Amino acid sequence: MSQIQDNQMSLIERFVFNARPLFLAIFSIMLVILCFQAVQVKPEASFTKMIPSDQEYISNFLKYRQELASLGNSIRIVVETSDENIFNADFQEALKQISDEVFFMPGVDRTGLKSIWTPNVRWAEVTEEGFIGGTVIPDDFKGTDSDLVLLKTNVLKSGQVGTLVGNNFRSALIIAPLQDINPETGEKLDYRELSTNIEQRIRSKYQTDNITIRVVGFAKIVGDLIDGAVQVGIFFLLALIITAIMLYLYCRCIKSTMLVMLTSVFAVVCQLGVLNLLGYGINPYSMLVPFLVFAIGVSHGVQIINAILHEAQKGASKFDAARLAFKGLYAAGLTALVSDAIGFTTLMVIDIEVIQELAIAASIGVAIIIVTNLILLPILMSYVGVAKSAVKHLDESDVDDVKVVKWFSKFATPKHAKVALVSALVILVVGLFYSQQMKIGDLDAGAPELRPDSRYNLDNAYLVDNYSTSTDIFVVMAETADNQCITYKTLSLIDNFQWNIRNIPGVQDVKSVVDVSKFGSFGMNEGSLKWFGLNRNQYVINSSLAKVPAGLINASCSMAPVLIYLNDHKAETLQGVVAGVKAFEQQYGDQGVKFTLAAGNAGIEAATNIVIEKSQTEMLIWVYSVVIVLCAITFRSLRTVLCIILPLILTSVLSQGLMAVLGIGVKVATLPVIALGVGIGIDYGIYIYSKVKEALARGENLYTTYTYALSQTGKAVAFTGITLAVGVATWVFSPIKFQADMGLLLTFMFIFNMLGALILIPALAWLFKVENKQKIPVKLPNEPKLKNVA
Structure with a gap:
């Protein structure tokens, strides 16, 4: 079977490297077309995309949606005065103008608009002759003192105190129901445009030293989230800079650094272009996907560069180094990326459209990485090669890294494997205890997506x-x-x-x-x-x-x-x-x-909480099932699959426990994070185990095998985990709280997935006896360079 696989790999290898100019031409055309499409991607959000449309409660709501229009998607605008009360001519004139301004805003359901200035708000009282009543604001209202006294009387009679008028009489409320479709354009309501209109036509225009405007509602939350996306873009740029610096310090080759960064950014651009071609945009909940695509691209790009450096260290030409790196990592990389892509598609089981779109976006991005970072990057490196300074740095670091590799290699020995496994078991128990306290839904008042002081x-x-x-x-x-x-x-x-x-x-x-x-x-x-x-x-x-x-x-x-x-x-x-x-x-x-x-x-x-509670377990079952099946197909060993999967499961449990401790609820924004963390974490285990499998096939024992794996790919795994963790850690400072939460969780998952792969894989391999029956040596071989260990 292995011979058949070798033949297949040789065929793929020849196909890729014998047609390099053709591939480069195709990639160039793709880049031009998809760049043009990517710049047309627009931020978007929809109230209906945020709700589980097939859930029983939502179906009941949609049945009576017309009758309940004012209780669905709406905005509330509070107009507050610094005066003693609202019963003065200047305030009432401002309130009237604001009501009129809101009435003519695109997307507002004008029939349901309510304020004390709208004719559908009336007062009533009982007299000897029966009920009498009228509009709260009389038709002949001029703002005179007598009119204001009458207005106060009508407000008290209307029963709107505490509803449309503040309990302290220092503010008034405008309630504006929204339509999903903008009747002027026939397109979906643009929440960003609506939020901008509110800021420009209401808050900026009418807020003065005496009048304060306050706005709440789903549309305003989305508008603020989209505005915050500009700062998220700054964090993305900061993450790129940090990654580039750390990548250069890792390989000491400016050419390799630039190509890894360019191919990873190329993957993001292509992903956005494909999304635009498919009619999708970027919503506040999928803004993290481009960074995840970039992170996955860097992760696989580092493995390619690392392999090329090792081949160059052995004296291979730049063409042969790139070809051999491709040959050695193609199967592992393809398995990892296919696992990522299919794993992300398991989010489609969640009946919330915004999460399904996130799944599509992530899957498309990972599929593109197969092309950019597994094929394009080796082709480009076959032309430019690595700098001599990079090979020299690798020679020096090989000697410096012996102690680190030796320390991690200890976990392939019985003594340290037992310590690692017992420690992992204790941590698992603690994680399970706290994960039981994890809550579904929002745990804070207001809009938990934003900071409490927003x-x-x-x-x-x-x-x-x-x-x-x-x-x-x-x-x-x-x-x-x-x-x-x-x-x-x-x-x-x-x-x-x-x-x-x-x-x-x-x-x-x-x-x-x-x-x-x-x-x-x-x-x-x-x-x-x-x-x-x-x-x-x-x-x-x-x-x-x-x-x-x-x-x-x-x-x-x-x-x-x-x-x-x-x-x-x-x-x-x-x-x-x-x-x-x-x-x-x-x-x-x-x-x-x-x-x-x-x-x-x-x-x-x-209703959303019910769907999330049901879906979170189902989603995890699907994502782990996909990863297990693909790893089983690749490595043909149940013990190998367990060695790769169990560290991921430990990290997932600990992540749930961390959410409970930090008071982060499982909701639309946070539900996909664990699945995304598993998708990225599986890469570490697959790359390490591909080298373990390679050494075992040569007849090496577990200790020497794992030492070889660490020397070949372990440093790249550690670098990737730390670099990505540092990059997403910057999100903690985001003005959008749920993105700060995501940054914290992803940082935790990147670090623990990396440590789990480096520490638990050899310990589990010892436990499951994934080794040859040779005596385990107690010392590293005397060769100063780890490349000779095998």
Whole structure:
């Protein structure tokens, strides 16, 4: 079988190196075309891409999406005054202009826009003659003192204090529902453009010393994330510079350094170009993918350069050195990259479109690296070769590295292998303990994607502190037969439901059509408190609901939403509400009313958490299954597969434990990180074991075998792990918190995957007896250069 593989490799080798000019011409054409496409890639984001569209709760929400439009994707604009209250002419004029400005913004659902200046916000009161009412802002409002007194009276009568007017009367709120499609262009709503419009047409234009503008909502979060992407680009550039410096210090060859950097950047450019051709953009959650593609490219490029240096050290010409390096690493590199690509595609099992797009982007990038760093780089190196200074540096470092190699080689001996395995087992137990405490969903109030002191989170905190209605709304849909949503039986059951839910920790308040009916009965009976309740007479109920606000019942009177206002959207809060709704439905669901989950931003968050909780285990099973199968095909040994996979599993468990300790929840932003870490970590094990296999085939024992593997590829593995860790560690300073979290997790995974490959692979090889039955030597051979160890 090995002879067949050798023949196949020789054929591939001849095909690549005998057609170098042709390959270079093809690569040049690809670069021009894909560069042109790459510069056209645009940042994008979509509310619907962030939610699991096939999840049960989301399907229920989409069924009533029109009726619940104001409770879905919307922005809230708070206009705050530094004066004593909002009842002055200057503030009201500014509020009117801002309301009008928002009304004409592209993407705003104008029929659902609400502020005290919109005609759909009214006041009502009870008189001896019955109900009277009107718009909060009269048609003849001029801003006079008498008008302002009347306005204050109307606001108090409207019941909007705490909803559209701050509890301290020092701010007013504008609620603007958004459409997924911009009706002016017919294209998907551009959240970056919308966020820019808010900043330019609202905040910059109307914010003064006396007026402060605050904005919250999904669209503003995305806008801030995209704005933060500019700084992320700076971190990417910083990572490139750090990598280039460390790569030069490693190989001491400016030509090799430049070519590894260029081919890796070439891979990123090609990836972006292909994404644009396929109609994809870059969203805030896939901004890390270009760096990961670059990191994987550097990882494999370093292995190629390392192999070329060793061949040059033996006296090979630049052509032969590149050809032999290609021949020696092609199988291992291809296995590693195919494992990466297919492993990333396993993210497609997660029913959240933004993660699926991330999987596609990462897989495309890795597929391109097969071409750029496994084929193009050796071809280019066959022309330019490595500098003599690089070979001289390798000669000197071989001697200097003997102690380091000798230290790591000890883990191939029984004594040190036992220490490594016991230590790993202890660490695994600790990791498993803490990983059980890992939480699903957001663990912080506001927008956890941003820093706690970010402008958005400060704006959100102001709104929560000064308004009675939270920005976190969980909606349960009370479904009935047609024309049965306001019968006494239905309303009574909804009232009972509200009382139960109101007593769940984390719930601020609960509202529904029941409250409207109670207030109507109260009003029709001269404001007597004894009438503030549900009336058994259906005609009285009908009268009390003569003017139901839009959105509290649907047109066929078969659904009445129950609005649950929450303190926050933390995972525990959402789980408590879901459990409470299910418990009530199980007890009372056979009485003609079905309490269906869920809508509102908190309801959608709960659905997303459920999908993530289900998918995280499924995703890990898939990614490890793919890696195991490909390693088994390559090495044809179960023991070898275990030696490569077990260190990765240890790192995955420790990463989950680290997330629990640091308070990082598993959510859309962090779920892919562990799979991406596994994809990159597998490269280390495959490259090391390919050299172990090579030495074992020559009849060497485990100790000498592992010493040879370290001398050939171990230093490159260590360099790659440290360099990539340093590069992503800069993300910790990102203004985008979830990217800082990703940087921290990836740094941890790069380091521990590298250490796991260098320490645990030989220890596991000893445990599983992956060696020849020769006596293990206790000393390194006397040769000063490790290249002669084998």
